[in-house]
Amino acid sequence: MNLAALTVHDASEKLRRREISSVELTDAVFQRIAATDDKVHAYLTLARDSAMEQAKQADLRLSNDAQPSPLLGVPLAIKDNFLTRGVRTTCASKILGDFMPPYDATSITKLRDAGAVIVGKTNLDEFAMGSSAENSAFFPTHNPWNLERIPGGSSGGSAAAVAADQCIAALGTDTGGSIRQPAACCGVVGLKPTYGRVSRYGIVAFASSMDQVGPIAKDVRDAALLLESIAGKDPADSTSANHSVAKFSDSLNGDVKGLRLGVPKEYFVSGMQPEVEQAVRAAIRQLENNGAKIEEISLPHTEYAVAVYYIVATAEASSNLARYDGMRFGHRADAKDLTETYMISRDEGFGAEVKRRIMLGTYVLSAGYYDAYYLKAQRVRTLIKKDFDAAFKHCDAIVTPTAPTTAFKIGEKIADPLQMYLSDIYTISINLAGLPALSLPCGFDGEGMPIGLQIIGKHFDEATVLRTAYAYEQATQWHLKRPSL
Amino acid sequence: MKLTRESVQRVATLARLRLTSDEESELTGQLDRILAYMDKLNGLDTANVELFNHDIDNLSALREDKVANQPNADALLANAPERDETFFKVPKIIE
Numbered sequence: 001m002n003l004a005a006l007t008v009h010d011a012s013e014k015l016r017r018r019e020i021s022s023v024e025l026t027d028a029v030f031q032r033i034a035a036t037d038d039k040v041h042a043y044l045t046l047a048r049d050s051a052m053e054q055a056k057q058a059d060l061r062l063s064n065d066a067q068p069s070p071l072l073g074v075p076l077a078i079k080d081n082f083l084t085r086g087v088r089t090t091c092a093s094k095i096l097g098d099f100m101p102p103y104d105a106t107s108i109t110k111l112r113d114a115g116a117v118i119v120g121k122t123n124l125d126e127f128a129m130g131s132s133a134e135n136s137a138f139f140p141t142h143n144p145w146n147l148e149r150i151p152g153g154s155s156g157g158s159a160a161a162v163a164a165d166q167c168i169a170a171l172g173t174d175t176g177g178s179i180r181q182p183a184a185c186c187g188v189v190g191l192k193p194t195y196g197r198v199s200r201y202g203i204v205a206f207a208s209s210m211d212q213v214g215p216i217a218k219d220v221r222d223a224a225l226l227l228e229s230i231a232g233k234d235p236a237d238s239t240s241a242n243h244s245v246a247k248f249s250d251s252l253n254g255d256v257k258g259l260r261l262g263v264p265k266e267y268f269v270s271g272m273q274p275e276v277e278q279a280v281r282a283a284i285r286q287l288e289n290n291g292a293k294i295e296e297i298s299l300p301h302t303e304y305a306v307a308v309y310y311i312v313a314t315a316e317a318s319s320n321l322a323r324y325d326g327m328r329f330g331h332r333a334d335a336k337d338l339t340e341t342y343m344i345s346r347d348e349g350f351g352a353e354v355k356r357r358i359m360l361g362t363y364v365l366s367a368g369y370y371d372a373y374y375l376k377a378q379r380v381r382t383l384i385k386k387d388f389d390a391a392f393k394h395c396d397a398i399v400t401p402t403a404p405t406t407a408f409k410i411g412e413k414i415a416d417p418l419q420m421y422l423s424d425i426y427t428i429s430i431n432l433a434g435l436p437a438l439s440l441p442c443g444f445d446g447e448g449m450p451i452g453l454q455i456i457g458k459h460f461d462e463a464t465v466l467r468t469a470y471a472y473e474q475a476t477q478w479h480l481k482r483p484s485l
Numbered sequence: 486m487k488l489t490r491e492s493v494q495r496v497a498t499l500a501r502l503r504l505t506s507d508e509e510s511e512l513t514g515q516l517d518r519i520l521a522y523m524d525k526l527n528g529l530d531t532a533n534v535e536l537f538n539h540d541i542d543n544l545s546a547l548r549e550d551k552v553a554n555q556p557n558a559d560a561l562l563a564n565a566p567e568r569d570e571t572f573f574k575v576p577k578i579i580e
Contacts, residue, residue: 310523339501340503355508363516418519
């Protein structure tokens with residue numbers, strides 16, 4: 001039996017019954033990485049020594065702890081934009097170099113307290129800016145289902161590592177779809193919680209009004225278990241919300257009878273891959289057969305979301321990334337004076353997409369353009385949020401595709417930034433509105449590439465999102481399929 | 486073409502980014518196309534729409550003024566490109 005293929009809940013059960021040890025499980029994960037990562041390239045940094053030590057500690061705790069966390073002894077992968085004390089954090093950027101974080105992100109502290117084993121840090125688009133993981137300064141990650149294709153992005157390394165059984169589950173971040181779109185591309189489950197649900201303290205800031213931490217996992221129950229472990233108010237993040245954290249895994253009863261599911265007509269548009277539409281429509285029928293009530297809804301400002309997002313996100317990014325100046329940490333160029341040191345350090349340290357976004361963000365915030373672009377976008381963002389508020393008056397959750405196509409070929413869209421931005425059309429509105437949303441597998445296209453179904457919930461109603469996803473998952477077999485590597 | 490090469494140079498200076506001449510011309514074209522796409526927002530009347538705001542009900546983020554994270558100078562300086570004892574060393578600012 002391949003232990004690395006286990007889910008969190010299965011591994012946890014075996015660990016508690018002492019059928020396996022965390023050391024055995026962790027070793028199996030590293031063996032799997034050794035056998036497959038020269039093809040997938042999911043990891044930027046492996047933390048084998050500290051992971052094996054954490055596994056030993058977990059085995060001790062397993063024999064003493066009467067009520068162990070479901071994550072105790074379970075090997076997890078972490079996107080390389082979380083600060084991890086003692087493990088290099090690069091954000092897939094040359095500007096951070098071999099940055100060694102002096103502290104842990106709050107979500108990492110919570111995982112450590114739960115006794116999880118941290119396997120290593122996964123690849124991403126530099127500073128989480130991208131939809132394909134091709135913008136990494138180090139190397140692209142390859143999709144385990146087809147090595148010529150992208151794994152999605154920006155959390156492409158985490159999604160690929162989960163799909164390839166190179167970890168039991170993973171954490172990612174999602175600013176415009178960066179958990180859900182790679183989860184869809186790699187045939188796994190990805191959950192972006194409500195803005196404020198999980199602390200952002202210690203994740204490298206990209207667009208602070210939208211960044212959110214969430215799980216990427218092999219099934220819906222695992223996503224629920226991970227969310228329970230990382231959610232909650234954090235004094236170190238003033239935008240983390242005071243909402244009580246339910247035991248989300250308890251809401252997974254497979255029942256969607258009477259649940260009202262909205263299907264937005266604006267999300268089924270020309271340009272989407274026909275097989276994606278067919279699979280998503282079939283998934284909606286499946287939920288209807290299980291007793292959900294399907295209703296067509298309208299989100300009239302959908303067509304403006306990409307424009308709003310790339311104004312707000314780049315504006316926030318240009319401000320957040322001002323800190324990379326070569327003074328206190330990261331890359332510093334040799335130059336004749338201070339200004340030139342800033343300019344050359346940033347030129348040498350940032351990749352093309354990051355520069356493009358800093359430029360765009362600086363432009364829309366600059367004198368003479370601030371009202372026309374930034375403030376305009378903030379008003380249209382209100383309209384997008386109100387669309388969802390109105391829709392949720394008569395539905396409990398919304399069901400859509402996660403992405404308009406399955407994973408495209410590496411290199412296919414890299415030369416055309418606008419085309420790349422449009423691959424986020426179904427995911428970014430959710431970040432603009434601050435809502436929770438999950439992607440789970442709902443089929444494959446003719447080339448054998450996975451298709452993702454997105455379920456969107458009301459603010460802080462991850463329970464309904466997870467319950468709906470679980471009901472669909474139980475009625476289908478997609479989540480049991482794994483790529484052959 | 487709305488965006489000129491001169492405005493790209495001006496923005497690069499504001500952003501403290503050195504760009505090569507090739508980067509400048511490539512970015513001028515790309516940013517121009519992206520900004521043209523964003524102009525679709527002008528078709529919407531937003532005169533009576535308020536600015537976006539997350540409804541997070543944190544009544545107060547204040548806490549007691551107590552040291553919660555004892556600064557560890559060595560750990561903080563460990564990533565510095567250049568240091569001098571407990572200081573970050575930076576290029577000369579005043580001639």
